[in-house]
Amino acid sequence: MPSDHLGVVPALLDAGCAEELEKSGKTLHASSSPLNETYAVYPASSLENPSAKHHTFSPDDKPVYFVSSEALPLSERRLFVGDTSIIFAAWQNLLKSVTQNGTDLLQDEPSQRVMRKLALDYVNFAKECWVHTAQSSSEARQVPSDHYRTLYTCLSLFVVLYVPEYGLENAPFGDDLMEWLNTHFIEPSTEEGDHLSSLENSWADETFWPYLTRATLRGLSKAVTFFLGTLSAHPCKDLRRLSQTLIPLLDTQPKLQAYEAEREFAYASHRWKERVKALRLELDAVPEPDRRDDYEDWWDRFSDIVGILEGRGEIIQKVCEELGADWKEVCVAWGVFVDPRLRRQDLPDVITQVLEDMPPDPTNLEDMIHAALFTGDPLKALDHAAKLDPWLSAHLADMMEPLALVDKDPNEDSGLTPRNFYVLSYAQYLHADSALWRITVAYMYSCGKIGAKTADEVLVRVPLRLHGVGSSNATENNADERLSKGDLSGIIKDLNATCHEYERENVRRSICKIAARTFVQKKEYGLALSYCSSAEDWPGLGRVVDRILQEYIYTGPEQYTRYVLDIAPSLQALRANAGAHGVFIHRLIFAVRYAEFHQRLLNQDLQDAAWDLVTIFQEEIAPRSWWGILLCDAVQLLQYGKFSLSVQHTRQLGANSTPF
Structure with missing residues (x-):
């Protein structure tokens, strides 16, 4: 969101005429406002060349431009800022309560549950803003709906990687990563599946095997088994037999959530892998002449699917490159098929190997933030997030510090911690x-x-x-x-x-x-x-x-x-x-x-007005600088025919007027 350039209207110079400003002996000056992030920008004589000849600008032509280094939050952006500040306040109250009670945030179960709930609140609100702005695309928006989608993907990934449910910090989390990937980056598309299901012989379509491979890679077993079932009508008997063997394998792939203990999950995964190996032996036994049909080499395609289930990293990476997938898909599939017991602390080692061959897109801030979070580099993630949206970097940093992901000690030069910065x-x-x-x-x-x-x-x-x-x-x-x-x-x-x-x-x-x-x-x-x-x-x-x-x-x-x-x-x-x-x-x-x-004077209550005037002197209420004015007021009273000051009044006024 922040920009390195500020545009002014009307333009001070035409495009390509920047040298004219220098030749005129002028330069641009800027004065900052003490109220907010605004500046007054104006041309003025250059200190380095005050005697330069005048070319373009007349002495009387001194336009002043008022610019802002930040875009004001407007419309839905202001709503987003205001509502998420409520979550921020609740987060600060949690930290304050933890500090006052002397508890360890990383060890206290109730505090961790509240922390995860608030982190998910950020995620859900970003999602709501994305959906709302996407549905009302006709309205003018300060930021596009895709911007909120990006915030949604980054925040949800942060929660998956760094704010797990209490007690599951060291549990395998490959399925969680796969759920995140399938939620935010949907592949294969629903339209592809609808297209294939409408065909009588779906295997004859060129997208059939890429669809099955991608669905297998994403753990979409129901979609894969459905289309494997259509192969029962395929003319090749080996493919029909192997498909029927593969279907129960996909349906019975162990999931951690289905087991009470990780040990049981590990044992079930081992037995399942043995069945996959048996399928591989059957596949390899297919004679070379029978490995093709009238459309393509089905055996090679089927072998890729089996290779994914076997957890062969080189096959997964090859398949992803062929399908146009990126490094995220390789890493997520790694935690499901290659190493089902992959833990959060082991992920950076995996991602480092993958990124050597499949680096993230340096022009895509969303991709760079994801890569930094995957590699366990919070500071780099914050740096990219700040370029995307200062809101994201601030709230990520606010969550990172109590989780001990960034240093709590202030920088020697700025005096600020990364979070405070x-x-x-x-x-x-x-x-x-x-x-x-x-x-x-x-x-x-x-x-x-x-x-x-x-x-x-x-x-x-x-x-x-x-x-x-x-x-x-x-x-x-x-x-x-x-x-x-x-x-x-x-x-x-x-x-x-x-x-x-x-x-x-x-x-x-x-x-x-x-x-x-x-x-x-x-x-x-x-x-x-x-x-x-x-x-x-x-x-x-x-x-x-x-x-x-x-x-x-x-x-x-x-x-x-x-x-x-x-x-x-x-x-x-x-x-x-x-x-x-x-x-x-x-x-x-x-x-x-x-x-x-004076109110009594205006009401013609002259007797009481006179007493007020005398009392003011008697009680020494009037400042010396006003004595003369009061005496003038007394003259006004004496001018009325129906009223006169008594001797006592006159003496009192005279006694108090002697300093003049």
């Missing part, structure tokens, strides 16, 4: 979409100190990102629309809850400070004071009060009074806060009392 890389991919911040920080906080510090920075910047104005990004515009409906409080509440969950108190306070500034800009002063108090930012609270008082200067007493109505309920709570700084609370008290004074 891939999980953080995936989190950076998620960070490209601001709407996914909750999921982003959940992955980051699981990555030790480095991840926690990175997540802190993401959380602190969420409010800044959400109230940006003029963004062309659809996600940010949607956020602006939500904010205009008063949804910012809900966003801050979610941020605070996240901080509490991960015990990031300093981050929570920083967010509250940012929220307070945001609400000041929106002139929602009550919420601004509330967040200042929550952040214990008392100087900030004082600045909010100053902004409220400035509203009196800018907008007049009526609008000022309405603003103070929003903050009055906060006053009682702040007074009860033992940590609140008195000087800032004192200033808030003045703002409220001063609003009450």
Whole structure:
């Protein structure tokens, strides 16, 4: 999914004209955004050649391109990311529980069963996404349905190889590998079988023997026995006799699941192989002239099938090459026919021999991931998985570390373990979409100190990102629309809850400070004071009060009074806060009392307004910088004909005004 190139529209240069940029004395510059994985790219004068002559670009032509190094998760991709993050959270809770209980994950049966269940949840969800996207092919998709099929095959192979059922870690697993191969890479096709079954003499068709050989190689005994039964009408009596002998052999091939003990399975396999050898002797006894029919050399084809059942590795590899099969089919057949007691720890030795003659396709990331998992090279598998999809490498690495498949010690240079490196890389991919911040920080906080510090920075910047104005990004515009409906409080509440969950108190306070500034800009002063108090930012609270008082200067007493109505309920709570700084609370008290004074003036309650004014001076509530304004208000009271201040009022005002 990640790309090494970023396309911009319209193009800065025409195709094949890259030299024009250099000749113009310009070069490309890029500035990264602190919010997500976006960049501003623009042409500017080259430092190496500032005196180069101008050719193509005019001095005023300075286009700026905004590009992203990651494709934003959209539509079904966002659903996939969100739902699988629930499985990730359950996995982290399992590991946390194991750590707290002091149990060994690799030895504890209940924990291993839960671990396998969660790993299968990943597999099943990838399968559901594949089926869903394949069935709705008419809709535009961010990634094709085949991408989810690839995730499905890789995850299910990982489970087969590294997350077996409890107690079966050292059991033979050839049948499990064959089931995986037949589930994800269906051969021979159903259409081939339908075609052959519709023929009167199916053996006359050129696909007859390749079909039987491939079906035998895949362990599809029912299909093979059905078509072997049609040979009862074949004109060659030797082929009719040998086919009837082969049918019960295929039907009785031992399977590990049918036996209670591996020893019984091994004994049954040995006896079965003896019967195959007897069939080989019968086959070799067929005279040379009778080994062909009117269509081809049936004996050679039949011999290949018997050779597969005998477990002859060279025959299996030859047959796979002739049928166009790859290394996977050889390795899987090896565990069923060559070595039925093959164990997981022995598989890398087998695959190494096979890959020498049948290497994986280096242009196919899916094939390379499969090969790395087969050979027991988790780090190489993660490297290829990261190129395919950062989601896959992150979740594989997350499962690999507790299984002791990758090192738990951090790299000396980066300070990150392999698991944390891939999980953080995936989190950076998620960070490209601001709407996914909750999921982003959940992955980051699981990555030790480095991840926690990175997540802190993401959380602190969420409010800044959400109230940006003029963004062309659809996600940010949607956020602006939500904010205009008063949804910012809900966003801050979610941020605070996240901080509490991960015990990031300093981050929570920083967010509250940012929220307070945001609400000041929106002139929602009550919420601004509330967040200042929550952040214990008392100087900030004082600045909010100053902004409220400035509203009196800018907008007049009526609008000022309405603003103070929003903050009055906060006053009682702040007074009860033992940590609140008195000087800032004192200033808030003045703002409220001063609003009450003007409210009485507006209501023509002049007597009480006068008493409010005198009381403000008597209780020394008013800041010195506001004394002059209060005296001007007193002049206003004196101008009313029906009211006059008493001598006591006047003396009080005069006494308090002497500092001026």
